[in-house]
Amino acid sequence: MVDLSKNDGGSGKAGKGVSDAIDTVLYYVVDLKKQQPMVQLGVGAGFGTVTGYFVTKGGRLVAATVGISFLLAQFAIHKGYITLNESKIERDMKNLHKSVMNKVSGKKVINISDSFVSEYRWILGGFAAGMLIGFSVA
Template sequence: MPSATNGRGAGLDVDKVAEEAESMFRRALDDVKSGSTYKQLGWGAAAGWVTGYLGMKVGKLAAMTLGGSLLVMQVANHKGYINVNWAKVNHDIREISEKVQDDVKSAAPGAAGEVKKFALENKYVAAGFTGGFLIGLSCS
């Protein structure tokens, strides 16, 4: 696989970096799993809170961007700057929606199994993550 460059001509092996990141994540998770119940709950809650908080912020930004662009496009269409073929837009949106639904359905069984396996092996981390995630959602 060709390596990416960092702008200064030096190569960066993406596969190697991904392996190192995965190794570091696994070591950290093993450290948490070997810790006390409180440590597992704490780390799970912290990770859940960060995930929930960032998810809400990114979700709000995405919704505002999409809504704002649709509003600008509608105003430009109304003023005569552009002529939007809304039938084609709606058709394309339906096609994309169906493709995404098919992709989610095909990926969901495997992903759900992995999440369930992780949650069963790491009950305290999963419980802490769930609580932290809900708190993170409510904080933003």
């Protein structure tokens, strides 16, 4: 276990404990690919559970904020505080669609997902399962 509160005796390097902790974490993250599949699965599941829990809690807050904003915007439109020029919106959306399609059609899509998924399959599998567990716990 790394002691985060250690100091080197007042020589002005007060963040050394945190630096050691970060170095330790990075050492294990880099070497995680070399660990046994069950270790990778466990680490992925742990991080996935924590992520799923916080995404669910944060998602509820975001959904409530977006919903309230949408209701307030609809109320303002209904009362006449906001007026929409629908023809201008449609024209701008068509121009945006054309612009995006022109940029996308001219580029070659690089597919790195296959190699990434196969290389980190145990960690990603554990992460996905952990996220589902985190969703159910929240």
